[in-house]
Amino acid sequence: MTAHVLVTGGAGFIGSHTVDLLIREGYAVTVLDSLEKGHRAAVHPEAAFVQGDCGDPVLLDMIFAERPVDAVLHFAAYIEAGESMREPGRFFVNNTARPMVLLDAMMRAGVKQFVFSSTAATYGEPLYTPIDEKHPQSPTNAYGYAKLLVEGALDWMHRLRGLDYAALRYFNASGCSERLGEDHHPETHLIPLILDVAAGRRDAIKLFGTDYPTPDGTCIRDYIHVEDLAAAHLLALRALGKGTPLIYNLGNGQGYSVRQVIDVARRITGHPIPVEVEPRRAGDPAVLVASSDKIRQELGWEPRYPSLESIVQSTWNWRRQHPVGYGA
Template sequence: MFKIPVLVTGGAGYIGSHAVLALKDAGWPVVVIDNLVTGFRFAVPDGVPFYQGDIADEALLARIVAEQGIGAIMHFAGSVVVPESVENPLKYYDNNTARTRSLIASAVRGGVRHFIFSSTAATYGIPEVSPVTEDCPQRPINPYGMSKLMTELMLADTARAHPLNFCALRYFNVAGADPQARTGQSTAGATHLIKVAVEAALGKRDSVAVFGTDFDTPDGTGVRDYIHVTDLADAHVLALEALIENPGRSLTMNCGYGRGFSVLDVLDAVDRATNQPINRVLQGRRPGDPDSLISDNARIKATLPWVPRHADLDTIIAHALAWERKLGEMQATLTPTPG
């Protein structure tokens, strides 16, 4: 297959930087745009063309598409904190919806034929069944999920009107880090459970809050489907190949392993990895948290030759810990020594 240049938006962020590595490792020409509001310049590998800017800057996008010969876009840029979306919905409808509309318009004008979108299981809201299939009703319960659903709808309408096909990948709980510790979750104040837990294990936090112990689950804590970020990045590369091979077809697929772990399962696994207990603070459940959220991944397995390589909770946590330790070393070299 001829490997066209791919523009990765948000390529200096957590998932985007792993997608850049997966593309680069597979021999695809990669270009990154990121405004570095939550991304990190160090996360973009040497030799990858980098543009600091906003996806809504249509003049900049036109220049990038022309200069680099962009044939596909992988879109990760956006805001991802659910409670923040409730407090500041207009920020999410701006960053995740309005600016993505501008990006899609730039793609159409520039003749970009393939678009892969970072969507989310939050578009399902509180599903009535688990595991969740792609055909379950999409009833988001927060602006984050709604902003992502609106983008899915925009892409579907655009694909009907223009020579562009797309793949919307609905993520479940993304975790872990690059097995070679080249990149990982670096955002300060991140809310992902495994990120919070490994920070606590390494003394960067005093404790981990457990939100709810009365769920209808085996141990009373919420159950989620955790997917290793590198397996997720691999799925994006395979999805790109599928779009190129069949330009008349668009795809929507869940990204998860089809099995779940509870909050206490995760914390116990971190305890095992470090041989010391994390301080756990039991709190009430948060509004809108479902008992269990697990993907039905039959469609992605039937559609792509996707074989997860890191589908193991202990492996996910080991890679997250390794990155957190490396991140601490990197931060230490940037911190002035007192005196």
């Protein structure tokens, strides 16, 4: 019998890539997405689609009653850390309260397998790098804390209700597949913003801080291709059932500075990509790099697209084919 999974936020960037992989691997998929941030065109045509709120208990009960669900993968969330500091209540409602309603509906329906899209923002300012899963979790923004609250709830649901779950804490999701791309409104991720300059959609890329204690003075981040993230979610889903929570960091284990990303984009696009230097942003750590040794050793995960060049090239390819994103 074909396994049936519910993917919340399956019209979003990471969720849609994961849905595509699940369908290629033979899963039956239902996507639940409000389309507040996601795109209907990003949903795989073979996936069942329900437009709605993952915090709507009546709708959730209907979905679980219509067809048995074997597992839930939860991607639906607001993602912009800076916005979370301006509108914390909105983030706690969407990123914490709505997942609680979803988990409660799962328990009513007897669905006990859950893969949670968490974040490296739960760690906060790094005490050491690369960051492993034993690093203390002390978020420095409301976004990270909202996700950490869900992780805590998952642990209690595991202990009290037998929930079998995985929490995947990832770093800078990036890249595109041939079919799917990154199309946020507004866009806040570095690589798409740089490529906006190459595409003539903005005049220059803002460089926030050039005096960090790094080799070139700019922040270093760990970029991970979205298709590698999707593969990790599939591995985590398949690994559920062992009776213990699965907690994994996802990254390439190497960092690239902002200047390095700009230089790679210049080579790939052939555009000079002018830079405007701005002061540091408050709360930006100098270096954020992941250790993904645990998921490599336990689940055999290996990134297929670890190079910065492959990440930037795939993004540039998609953007040239979709100059106005999913509105093309």
